[in-house]
Amino acid sequence: MENTYVLYDESKEAIILDPGCYEQAEKDELTDFIESNGLKVVRLINTHCHIDHVFGNSFIKKKYGVSLVIHREDEATLRSVEVYAPAYGFQSFEKTEADEFYEEGDQVKFGNSVLDILFTPGHAPGHVVLVNEEQNICIGGDVLFDGSIGRTDLPGGDFDTLIKSIHEKIFTLGDEVVVYPGHGGTTTVGKEKVSNPFCALSK
Known part of the structure; x- marks a missing residue:
């Protein structure tokens, strides 16, 4: 029950985020989608490196010959999975292993699209979100x-840090921004700013 995202635009270049595919049927579903849409995968990205988000890293790297990019603070998280x-x-x-590392303020570019990297620790030490406002x-x-x-409650997690990340990084985006x-x-x-029971902003 983990969401894997394939982002692409009219150029047909695509990036894969958090491939949670472990069983062969899951891998087939992902590759069938990519092939049926005529996409060219150019990069693999993990928002963070807990096990359910990295199952398919090795498969994707081998299948499409792409680099894996993570935040450096989550390198230990990735290595601990094995x-x-x-x-x-x-x-x-x-x-x-990760091939590249991104930092706050970096951008992910593919085709005609650009996503900004925001560093959002708390759930994992090197967690990031990707935004196109x-x-x-x-x-x-x-x-x-x-x-x-x-x-x-997982290693490297911290409640206060997570709430700070939400308030300072995500809640400063426009109200119309859709969170995937x-x-x-x-x-x-x-x-979420007005109704989330854990982090809504007080009025």
Whole structure:
């Protein structure tokens, strides 16, 4: 129940974010979509590196010959997955290393599109979200959900840091910006600012 995103525009260049595909059927669904739409995958990005968001990293890198880009603060999170994956029953997990690192203020460019990188730790030490405010898009990972927030009881998580990330980075975006989270359905910045029980702004 993890959301993998394929972003593309009229150029047909595409980026893949947080490939949670582990079973072959999941991999086939993803590649079939890419092939049926005639897309050219140019980059692989993790908003953060918890196990459910990185299952398909190795597969995507091999399949499309692309680089994996993460925030440097989540490199240890990525490397730890191979240690605990068997304990969760994922014996076939294939580890992979990051090829590039992005920082706050960097941009992800593909085709005719540009996404801004915002550093949003709290759920994971190196969590980022990707934003195009002109198109009202925020790929939010596990920071903010419809009526909820990311858990902070995992290694490197911190509740106060997460709330600060939401208030200072996401809630400063336009109210119309649609948040595409790592789990569940979409929401908007405006809705969560007034109704989220964990982080709504007091009036």
